Amino acid sequence: MSTEQEAAVIEQEAAIIEKEAAVIEKGPAKPEAAVIPHESAAMKESPDNGQDSTQSVHTNTSFTDPHDGTIYEWDNVQRGWFPKINEDMIAAYTMSYGSCQAQGNLKQEADKPPTHGVCKKRELREESDPSKDISIKKVKNETPAWFEVEEKQNKHVYVSNLPSNTTEQQFIELMRKCGVIAENDDGKPKIKLYRTEDGELKGDGLCTYLKVDSVPYAELILDGYDMDGHKLKVQSAQFQMKGEYDASLKPKKGKKNKKNRADKLVKWKDPFYDRPKHERVVIVKNLFTTKEIAADPLLAVQVKEQIKTECEKCGKVKRAILAERHPEGVVSVMFLEHSDADKCVQMMHHRTFGGRVMDCSLWDGVTCYVTEETEEEQKSRLELWEDYLKK
Structure with missing residues (x-):
């Protein structure tokens, strides 16, 4: 062409x-x-x-x-x-776009109400070949029984050959050298000193650490440690079954609360800024006597206001409470900041007030200075109040 x-x-x-x-x-x-x-x-x-x-x-x-x-x-x-x-x-045309009948069937299928997924699954199981079905593993309910703690998860340390006069605080200080000790639900360290039926120490104890890594450190450092002439034997604890298992005796613990306590233990804390709240309270003693308060009821208000005004020079005061029936003449002052409470102790300790030397210190968080009034004290106070009104 x-x-x-x-x-x-x-x-x-x-x-x-x-x-x-x-x-x-x-x-x-x-x-x-x-x-x-x-x-x-x-x-x-x-x-x-x-x-x-x-x-x-x-x-x-x-x-x-x-x-x-x-x-x-x-x-x-x-x-x-x-x-x-x-x-x-x-x-x-049919090979490319499908037949009109097929499109009509699709429309009919779309107009049908949706069927439940469970019914569809059941139909598929019935239509499928039983020989090709995948077998589903069922977890059998095993009877409750004791279990052994795996070595990788064992956080318990058994200590033997302890001195007979060992206290719990001494045992805690000893075990803290190798790691952070776990806490119970009440916040106390998870340790135990074994005793006889008479209450005497057997010479062995158990300590539970927060991390598994602390166990080998305790075995390495404390095994053979001399404590008051006793060489300690330290090893990872091995538990043995005693009696039958009773599931009702097992305490139910919240996993979330347990994790929060564990995170709090390993969290870094500044010893100066992360202080307890009770260290914001200053206890001022030797300000008055109970007889002086009983003789002049207005004296309690005057003493409290004077002490509060003087303490406000160190920082903002939240409140002041006067324990009028306490024999040591106590006024407690709460600050908003720990640093202000420290300044108040330094400034007012051993100063004179009304001819008396004040004793100033931070509150220990335990001692209660508010005492209840007895019936005799109440009767005497009312009589004095009546005499005061007659004047």
């Missing part, structure tokens, strides 16, 4: 592509005479031959595209060429 013939074929193919694009986008149009071989006289006639113009009139005139083999037919109503619909065309 020459170059001119190839160019003519390419131009003809381009014209056919433009014609197909026009049919798709703008609807059917009359093909050009250059592309379509000829139009018969019947094609050019108007469809006003006693027939309704709305009905399609098909003729036997058709042509085959030499490039792709598509057969086109002339439609007098639409005044254009359309592909001839045959079985091959329907089969190709």
Whole structure:
């Protein structure tokens, strides 16, 4: 084939592509005479031959595209060429887009109410082959029994050959050398000194650390340690079953609270800023006597206000309480900051007040200075009050 013939074929193919694009986008149009071989006289006639113009009139005139083999037919109503619909065309369309029946089935499935997931799973199990089902492992309820602590999780240390006069505080200080000791639910260190039925020490004890890593350190450092002439024997604790297991005796502990306590123990604390609240309270003693307060009821108010005013020079005071029936003549002053309480102790300790030397210190958080009034004291106070009103 020459170059001119190839160019003519390419131009003809381009014209056919433009014609197909026009049919798709703008609807059917009359093909050009250059592309379509000829139009018969019947094609050019108007469809006003006693027939309704709305009905399609098909003729036997058709042509085959030499490039792709598509057969086109002339439609007098639409005044254009359309592909001839045959079985091959329907089969190709069905393979590409699916049949109308399949789309109708999809619509019916979509209109159906949704079925429960459990029912679907049950149907799938019934339809599936039992030999191919995956077996589900069921956890059997084992009877409660004692268990052995794994070595990787053992935080307990057993200490033997302790002196007979060992106290719990001494044992705590000894075991703290190797790690942080865990705490019980009441906040106390988790240690135990074994005793006889008479209450005497057996010479052995148990300590539970917060971390597993503390156990080998205790064995390395404290094993063979000399304590008041006794060489200690330290090893990881091994538990043995005694009696039958009783699940009701096992304490139920909250895992979340236990974790919070453990995090609090290992948290870094500044010994100066992270101080207990009771160290914000200053106890001032030797300010008055109970007889002076009983003789002059207004003296209690005066003493409290004077002490509060003097303490406010060190910082902001939250409140001041006078224990009028305490034999040591006590006034407690609470500050907002620990540093202000420390300043107050330094400033007012061993100063004189009303001819007396004051004793100033931080509150220990335990001692209660507010005493209850007895019936005799109440009777005596009321009599003195009546005498005061008569004056």
